[in-house]
Amino acid sequence: MNMNMGAAAVQTSTMPRPTGAPAASQTPAMPRQAGAAFTEAKTEAADAELVFDINKLNLHYGSFHGLKDVSIRIERNKIMALIGPSGCGKSTFLRTLNRMNDLIPYVSIDGLVCFDGKDIYGRNYDVTDLRKKVGMVFQKPNPFPKTVFDNITYGPKIHGKKNRKQLDEIVERTLKEVALWDEVKDRLHKPALGLSGGQQQRLCIARCLAVEPEVILMDEPTSALDPVATLKIEELMDGLREKYTIIIVTHNMQQAGRISNETAFFLHGEIVEIGDTETIFSTPTNKKTEEYITGRFG
Amino acid sequence: MRQNRFVEKSIEKLLFVAAAIATISVALITIFVFRSGLPAMSGYGFANFLFGADWSPGNGEYGILALTAGTLAVTFLALLIGIPTGVCCAVFLAEILPKRAAAVFKFAIELLAGIPSVVYGFFGLIVIVPIISEHVLPLWQRVNPDAQTTGLSILAGGFILAVMILPTIVSISENAISSVPQDYREASLAVGANKRETIVRVLIPAAKSGILASIILGMGRAIGETMAVMVLTGNVAMLPKGILDPVATLTGTIAMEMSYAGPTHQEALFGVGIVLFVIILILNLAAQAIARKMGAVGRE
Amino acid sequence: MNRKLGDISFYGIVLILSLATLAILIVIIAYVMRQGLPHISWEFLSQSPEHMGREGGILPIIVGTVFVTLLALAIATPIGVGAAVFFAEYSKEGRVVQVIRTFTEVLAGIPSIIFGLFGFAFFVVFMQMGWSILSGGLSLSLMILPTIIRSTEESLKTVPLSYREGSLSLGATKWETTVKVVLPCCRKGILTGLILGIGRAVGETAVLYLTIGGSIRIPTSLFDPARTMSMHMYMMTAEGISREKSFATAALLIVIILIVNSIANFISNRMKGAQ
Numbered sequence: 001m002n003m004n005m006g007a008a009a010v011q012t013s014t015m016p017r018p019t020g021a022p023a024a025s026q027t028p029a030m031p032r033q034a035g036a037a038f039t040e041a042k043t044e045a046a047d048a049e050l051v052f053d054i055n056k057l058n059l060h061y062g063s064f065h066g067l068k069d070v071s072i073r074i075e076r077n078k079i080m081a082l083i084g085p086s087g088c089g090k091s092t093f094l095r096t097l098n099r100m101n102d103l104i105p106y107v108s109i110d111g112l113v114c115f116d117g118k119d120i121y122g123r124n125y126d127v128t129d130l131r132k133k134v135g136m137v138f139q140k141p142n143p144f145p146k147t148v149f150d151n152i153t154y155g156p157k158i159h160g161k162k163n164r165k166q167l168d169e170i171v172e173r174t175l176k177e178v179a180l181w182d183e184v185k186d187r188l189h190k191p192a193l194g195l196s197g198g199q200q201q202r203l204c205i206a207r208c209l210a211v212e213p214e215v216i217l218m219d220e221p222t223s224a225l226d227p228v229a230t231l232k233i234e235e236l237m238d239g240l241r242e243k244y245t246i247i248i249v250t251h252n253m254q255q256a257g258r259i260s261n262e263t264a265f266f267l268h269g270e271i272v273e274i275g276d277t278e279t280i281f282s283t284p285t286n287k288k289t290e291e292y293i294t295g296r297f298g
Numbered sequence: 299m300r301q302n303r304f305v306e307k308s309i310e311k312l313l314f315v316a317a318a319i320a321t322i323s324v325a326l327i328t329i330f331v332f333r334s335g336l337p338a339m340s341g342y343g344f345a346n347f348l349f350g351a352d353w354s355p356g357n358g359e360y361g362i363l364a365l366t367a368g369t370l371a372v373t374f375l376a377l378l379i380g381i382p383t384g385v386c387c388a389v390f391l392a393e394i395l396p397k398r399a400a401a402v403f404k405f406a407i408e409l410l411a412g413i414p415s416v417v418y419g420f421f422g423l424i425v426i427v428p429i430i431s432e433h434v435l436p437l438w439q440r441v442n443p444d445a446q447t448t449g450l451s452i453l454a455g456g457f458i459l460a461v462m463i464l465p466t467i468v469s470i471s472e473n474a475i476s477s478v479p480q481d482y483r484e485a486s487l488a489v490g491a492n493k494r495e496t497i498v499r500v501l502i503p504a505a506k507s508g509i510l511a512s513i514i515l516g517m518g519r520a521i522g523e524t525m526a527v528m529v530l531t532g533n534v535a536m537l538p539k540g541i542l543d544p545v546a547t548l549t550g551t552i553a554m555e556m557s558y559a560g561p562t563h564q565e566a567l568f569g570v571g572i573v574l575f576v577i578i579l580i581l582n583l584a585a586q587a588i589a590r591k592m593g594a595v596g597r598e
Numbered sequence: 599m600n601r602k603l604g605d606i607s608f609y610g611i612v613l614i615l616s617l618a619t620l621a622i623l624i625v626i627i628a629y630v631m632r633q634g635l636p637h638i639s640w641e642f643l644s645q646s647p648e649h650m651g652r653e654g655g656i657l658p659i660i661v662g663t664v665f666v667t668l669l670a671l672a673i674a675t676p677i678g679v680g681a682a683v684f685f686a687e688y689s690k691e692g693r694v695v696q697v698i699r700t701f702t703e704v705l706a707g708i709p710s711i712i713f714g715l716f717g718f719a720f721f722v723v724f725m726q727m728g729w730s731i732l733s734g735g736l737s738l739s740l741m742i743l744p745t746i747i748r749s750t751e752e753s754l755k756t757v758p759l760s761y762r763e764g765s766l767s768l769g770a771t772k773w774e775t776t777v778k779v780v781l782p783c784c785r786k787g788i789l790t791g792l793i794l795g796i797g798r799a800v801g802e803t804a805v806l807y808l809t810i811g812g813s814i815r816i817p818t819s820l821f822d823p824a825r826t827m828s829m830h831m832y833m834m835t836a837e838g839i840s841r842e843k844s845f846a847t848a849a850l851l852i853v854i855i856l857i858v859n860s861i862a863n864f865i866s867n868r869m870k871g872a873q
Contacts, residue, residue: 310688
């Protein structure tokens with residue numbers, strides 16, 4: 001069942017094609033999907049499982065073409081891994097999904113990025129609401145220089161939850177979700193910067209969960225952590241999949257293989273190959289993908 | 299959510315206004331000082347005003363040449379003492395002193411900047427002025443037997459001013475010397491230059507635009523300084539002939555005479571303010587241009 | 599040999615001039631303190647001056663100084679912090695921003711006597727505020743504005759981008775991020791700016807000389823004229839009223855400046871240590 005859904009979600013990208021055909025030859029197939037996206041937005045019941053529908057996304061940073069005709073459909077309660085060598089655009093792509101690229105000057109974007117059926121780059125789309133629903137965990141743990149408690153309640157407070165009892169509940173629930181409760185329950189009101197790196201990252205995930213997002217974007221969340229802490233986060237992600245959709249950028253092939261349902265391989269701002277993780281890792285269709293996965297470049 | 303965005307936009311506008319207040323103030327300052335001073339200048343004739351040597355408001359004479367000369371003389375002396383001292387202190391701070399001692403020295407320089415100018419003036423009056431009349435004058439009289447002075451002079455004003463502009467010169471020059479890339483030092487030492495040669499031949503030339511900016515800003519401070527100069531220079535609006543002569547400066551004259559000036563006299567004092575303002579504006583813009591060029595070079 | 603001679607003379611000159619600088623600072627402070635401290639007494643601090651300051655204390659002058667300084671800070675702080683937030687968080691590089699930045703620098707370089715002339719022409723005469731604490735405080739606030747903008751902006755720049763990203767990614771708006779995450783990180787930097795602003799305000803004379811009047815009565819409202827310590831000192835010096843009282847006032851000023859600079863230095867050192 002799972003496998004089927006996965007295949008459906010990335011239908012066009014994994015369409016049968018001659019093995020070894022250059023990835024670029026795929027793009028002509030895309031407009032068909034754009035049409036599909038529009039109809040799906042109208043008949044939401046039919047496609048309630050679709051969270052992100054990205055169509056022919058192009059991003060320019062000044063004169064640099066950062067993302068080229070990227071199209072992906074992301075399903076609910078799946079983990080999608082984005083892999084590729086440094087500078088291939090995977091992090092940039094991730095940041096278009098919660099519009100964090102808005103912070104960078106000279107970035108221009110065209111194409112369609114639909115979240116829950118709405119174009120997030122549309123004129124009246126509320127960015128703060130988007131970011132509430134699409135949380136993010138960063139490469140380096142970035143807890144605020146506040147207490148553990150204040151870190152987690154920061155988001156809920158911003159979004160209007162002021163009731164102390166309610167906040168206490170949120171703190172306990174989210175810390176338990178990230179398996180940090182036992183470690184920090186006695187020091188909730190101590191500075192978060194006193195925690196270890198792995199604890200800080202789990203705190204950041206808890207902080208993200210506290211605003212009850214639908215999707216969590218993770219930008220190499222374990223690259224700054226030691227192997228033990230990494231393992232803990234990976235276990236955690238496996239549990240999170242039941243409630244959330246996760247899109248993760250990772251440099252670590254094994255990690256992508258272990259945790260994700262689907263994998264997209266980025267190269268020079270394009271998606272070279274996308275599909276079911278097991279398929280991509282066992283029988284990649286593109287030669288570049290194979291080379292990258294087997295560690296021959298990147 | 300709509301409201302949210304409206305609030306954000308309004309806040310951004312409000313912050314822009316806060317940022318613009320400095321600019322608005324400069325504009326208002328320009329407008330009001332010029333409005334109050336131009337009539338007197340044009341009434342007396344711009345050339346007469348700027349180049350007339352006779353400043354005697356009692357007789358309706360408003361030539362500011364003597365005041366400009368006084369300001370220039372005092373400033374020149376302050377720079378003559380202040381530049382070498384300031385640059386040496388900067389070198390000492392940036393290249394010679396160990397870190398902890400440098401922090402103490404820096405604190406001392408900051409204190410020097412913090413001492414109110416009236417205190418400098420007072421100290422100069424009680425200590426420096428008597429030294430000049432009792433010790434410097436006799437020495438000078440051996441060269442020029444006719445010399446006379448009360449001690450209130452270019453020398454007194456210039457000396458104290460030199461101390462007052464030191465912090466400006468030291469801190470900016472020190473910054474410039476410290477930010478010369480480490481490579482330069484290594485490259486110079488690698489070809490067999492010693493530390494002194496590296497400082498003199500490589501670091502100071504490399505930091506020269508920063509040092510220049512510090513000197514220009516120091517000059518701006520010297521020209522703009524009021525209270526200490528007013529207490530120490532004697533306020534005699536005559537063209538000075540020697541370093542022990544009393545002078546009147548642009549700033550001192552404004553502060554001194556504003557309280558009892560009649561209408562035309564007051565306008566003339568605003569005219570003096572215009573001249574001062576224009577000089578300072580030019581100096582500051584020059585320093586900014588140099589600093590910006592320095593920044594641009596540093597980034598490349 | 600020649601090289602050695604060069605070394606000796608170079609290091610000699612650098613050392614002598616640096617020590618001379620240090621020496622003059624010490625001489626000024628020590629001299630003023632020695633002459634002034636013995637005359638500072640409770641009476642001096644708690645009484646009003648008599649005979650134009652020849653006798654008595656400087657209480658009204660201390661009150662005037664505090665009032666003017668507080669007023670100037672109260673006006674300049676919100677504007678200065680707001681401006682710094684605009685420059686560091688909101689402004690995009692462009693012609694307009696470039697212009698207002700340049701003019702902010704220009705404001706920093708304007709000599710105090712020009713602020714005095716402006717304050718006199720604008721606040722005292724044009725706005726009809728008269729010689730008053732209000733006129734003086736407003737003029738002074740313009741003068742310390744660049745100091746506050748600069749130190750706030752410097753400390754805003756040290757706040758890591760990742761804090762801002764963390765907050766924005768949780769759906770906070772830019773303003774919420776600024777107020778709840780970024781500015782709290784800058785408390786110390788802003789405080790340093792304020793303290794330095796106090797130092798400048800307390801030591802300033804020329805601006806106030808033309809805007810605040812010079813009354814030696816205790817001011818009771820913003821519209822009263824007043825006199826500040828440095829101004830009082832100048833008047834007593836210029837008119838040769840009392841050397842003792844001048845020294846005492848000077849010593850008090852130096853003590854304040856010492857305290858102000860030490861606090862600022864302490865805070866900024868702790869700030870560096872915390873990072």
